[in-house]
Amino acid sequence: MAEIQLIGRAASPGLAFGPVAVLTAAVAGRTASEDPEQEAAALRSAIEGARAELAEQIKTIQSEAADILEFQAAMLEDDALTDTAYELIAIGITADHAWRRALDLEIAGYRAAEDEYFRARAVDIVDIRDRVLAHLGGVDVVAGIAGGSIVAAEDITPSTFLATDWSQGGAIALASGSPSSHVAMLARARGAPMVVGLGPLSWHGQPPVLALVDGDAGRVIFDPEPETIRLFELRMAAAKAERAVAEATSLAPAFVANGRRITVLLNVAGPEDLANLDPAICDGIGLVRTEFLFEAAHGLPDEETQYRVYRDILVWAQDKPVTIRTLDAGGDKQVPGLTVEGESNPFLGLRGIRLSLARPEVFRMQLRALCRAAVHGTLKVMLPMVAVPSELDRANEMLDAEFTALQAKGVACARPPLGIMVEVPAAALCAADFGAAFYSIGSNDLTQYTMAAARDIGAVADLNDTSNPAVLALIAATVEAGLKRGVEVSLCGDAAANTHLTAALLATGLTTLSVSPIAVARLKAAIAKVSS
Amino acid sequence: MHDAHASRAGETSVPLTASAVLVNKVGLHARPSVKLTQCAKRFAAKIELALSGDGPWTDAKSPVKVMRVKAPQGATLHFRVTGPDGEVALAAVLALVHDGFGEA
Numbered sequence: 001m002a003e004i005q006l007i008g009r010a011a012s013p014g015l016a017f018g019p020v021a022v023l024t025a026a027v028a029g030r031t032a033s034e035d036p037e038q039e040a041a042a043l044r045s046a047i048e049g050a051r052a053e054l055a056e057q058i059k060t061i062q063s064e065a066a067d068i069l070e071f072q073a074a075m076l077e078d079d080a081l082t083d084t085a086y087e088l089i090a091i092g093i094t095a096d097h098a099w100r101r102a103l104d105l106e107i108a109g110y111r112a113a114e115d116e117y118f119r120a121r122a123v124d125i126v127d128i129r130d131r132v133l134a135h136l137g138g139v140d141v142v143a144g145i146a147g148g149s150i151v152a153a154e155d156i157t158p159s160t161f162l163a164t165d166w167s168q169g170g171a172i173a174l175a176s177g178s179p180s181s182h183v184a185m186l187a188r189a190r191g192a193p194m195v196v197g198l199g200p201l202s203w204h205g206q207p208p209v210l211a212l213v214d215g216d217a218g219r220v221i222f223d224p225e226p227e228t229i230r231l232f233e234l235r236m237a238a239a240k241a242e243r244a245v246a247e248a249t250s251l252a253p254a255f256v257a258n259g260r261r262i263t264v265l266l267n268v269a270g271p272e273d274l275a276n277l278d279p280a281i282c283d284g285i286g287l288v289r290t291e292f293l294f295e296a297a298h299g300l301p302d303e304e305t306q307y308r309v310y311r312d313i314l315v316w317a318q319d320k321p322v323t324i325r326t327l328d329a330g331g332d333k334q335v336p337g338l339t340v341e342g343e344s345n346p347f348l349g350l351r352g353i354r355l356s357l358a359r360p361e362v363f364r365m366q367l368r369a370l371c372r373a374a375v376h377g378t379l380k381v382m383l384p385m386v387a388v389p390s391e392l393d394r395a396n397e398m399l400d401a402e403f404t405a406l407q408a409k410g411v412a413c414a415r416p417p418l419g420i421m422v423e424v425p426a427a428a429l430c431a432a433d434f435g436a437a438f439y440s441i442g443s444n445d446l447t448q449y450t451m452a453a454a455r456d457i458g459a460v461a462d463l464n465d466t467s468n469p470a471v472l473a474l475i476a477a478t479v480e481a482g483l484k485r486g487v488e489v490s491l492c493g494d495a496a497a498n499t500h501l502t503a504a505l506l507a508t509g510l511t512t513l514s515v516s517p518i519a520v521a522r523l524k525a526a527i528a529k530v531s532s
Numbered sequence: 533m534h535d536a537h538a539s540r541a542g543e544t545s546v547p548l549t550a551s552a553v554l555v556n557k558v559g560l561h562a563r564p565s566v567k568l569t570q571c572a573k574r575f576a577a578k579i580e581l582a583l584s585g586d587g588p589w590t591d592a593k594s595p596v597k598v599m600r601v602k603a604p605q606g607a608t609l610h611f612r613v614t615g616p617d618g619e620v621a622l623a624a625v626l627a628l629v630h631d632g633f634g635e636a
Contacts, residue, residue: 071562071563071565071566074566074569074570075595075596075599078594078595078596079594080591080594080596080597081596113602114602115558115604117559117561117604118559118561118599118602121599292634332555332632334627334630334631335631336623336624341623341626341627
């Protein structure tokens with residue numbers, strides 16, 4: 001039998017080879033009642049059953065997958081989804097047919113959407129439909145797919161993906177589907193290669209036995225010839241070796257060619273960024289954003305909540321330095337009840353340290369939580385958006401006061417050193433005038449304030465360039481001030497992760513860069529290539 | 533941000549209206565819809581949204597209906613709020629949109 005090569009769109013990278021599991025929708029019979037009231041009751045109890053099952057699964061699942069199931073749960077709780085089905089039942093249609101018809105109508109609405117993202121939500125509604133049908137006894141629940149299989153189907157629901165064991169490899173090959181689907185997100189997170197949009201999977205009556213999936217190129221080969229398999233296995237071996245090298249490099253300390261040690265730190269937005277991460281990949285944490293604690297849904301966090309989060313991060317770091325940034329709200333980060341609404345230009349308004357000083361009760365609480373957490377590791381605290389030395393001085397006074405008060409009460413605490421983010425050109429130009437314990441350059445804001453160009457305004461985005469000599473000069477000036485005062489200077493903006501800029505940044509004299517965890521291996525490889 | 537301009541009404545029976553631009557990456561999709569409806573449900577006020585200032589208006593407490601609007605990134609969301617806690621409710625939903633639903 002000749003091999004069949006199909007070209008689609010890459011949805012999740014990687015290579016896989018394995019036995020094919022063809023998914024087909026099995027429709028089982030159901031004995032319906034002739035009484036509309038009994039049918040309505042059957043649907044109600046099936047929906048109830050599906051909701052209970054979702055609630056159970058959400059409890060046992062990690063965050064990204066839980067978000068997807070929470071969306072399904074919210075949809076299923078909404079009468080707007082179920083009304084049509086009950087209306088159809090009232091006119092004498094059986095529960096399973098009514099539910100299928102009502103949901104298919106909803107699904108058709110999504111499939112007709114102009115926006116790919118909304119089209120990709122159709123399969124979530126299919127998932128909801130089938131989940132309830134399974135509880136109605138109208139459809140067979142998908143039997144477990146053997147681990148390591150290449151799943152071939154028209155499309156695949158999040159539930160089917162989550163019910164499959166991906167730890168032994170395997171991949172997904174879909175006739176339709178979308179790289180924006182929830183399953184594609186999950187596949188990328190679990191490292192399962194996925195190709196979508198292959199077109200009709202017709203096997204002339206005989207389903208394939210084996211398949212090769214190339215999630216990098218968006219290509220699938222069913223029933224490959226022995227020579228095709230041999231070449232593919234060579235590519236798989238090469239990719240595996242490359243991955244091993246990248247992983248080994250990410251654990252090794254980063255050096256430049258002249259032997260100057262470059263410190264690589266992590267940027268984290270919350271404790272979950274550190275889950276399953278080996279502290280050995282970094283020299284510490286260069287930036288903990290604390291905005292996530294202040295998200296609208298939760299209201300302002302209390303001291304205890306903040307303390308626990310800061311403590312957990314310090315414990316993770318095992319005495320490596322951790323720099324936590326005090327709340328950087330305002331600008332594009334609005335916090336209801338805290339930030340000012342309706343500023344004519346929020347980026348030039350009450351944001352960062354300016355807001356903290358204007359709302360001392362919120363700031364003092366954060367400082368107290370930080371002092372208490374400081375006993376669990378090596379904590380440094382940095383202030384965002386500092387423009388003049390008096391802002392740092394006032395923050396230092398407040399920190400002293402809170403530390404002293406905690407001590408007087410006999411609470412375990414320590415006073416962390418206070419540094420500043422250098423992101424306002426004024427602070428970069430006069431860095432030496434600040435009594436800061438360290439400087440951390442926020443290259444995103446420093447670039448936009450220096451170039452007077454926002455990166456999310458397409459027409460001026462090319463001006464928003466960290467490699468512009470004016471921005472690099474401000475970075476170099478900050479490094480010089482740090483050398484003069486004998487304090488550390490690091491850079492924690494997106495520029496640190498842009499490997500095209502690595503050589504230019506190190507040329508300014510910087511020796512510490514802070515990037516998100518996924519960028520560490522790439523940055524270390526780029527540092528190794530810089531010869532001075 | 534610059535696009536929100538609330539028109540205040542003296543009496544609660546007159547609806548409050550305001551608009552804001554969707555800044556998060558993929559528009560009013562699954563997670564933002566859930567967040568928005570959860571937020572709206574905390575208030576007694578009737579909260580509706582639309583892609584145009586003159587409707588058609590959609591119940592902002594129904595995730596199914598909000599998803600049917602299929603509001604893409606960059607779209608202007610208009611809100612219409614009626615009820616005793618209307619002003620707080622309006623501020624809350626606007627804040628959520630401005631914040632990019634915490635994912636912008």
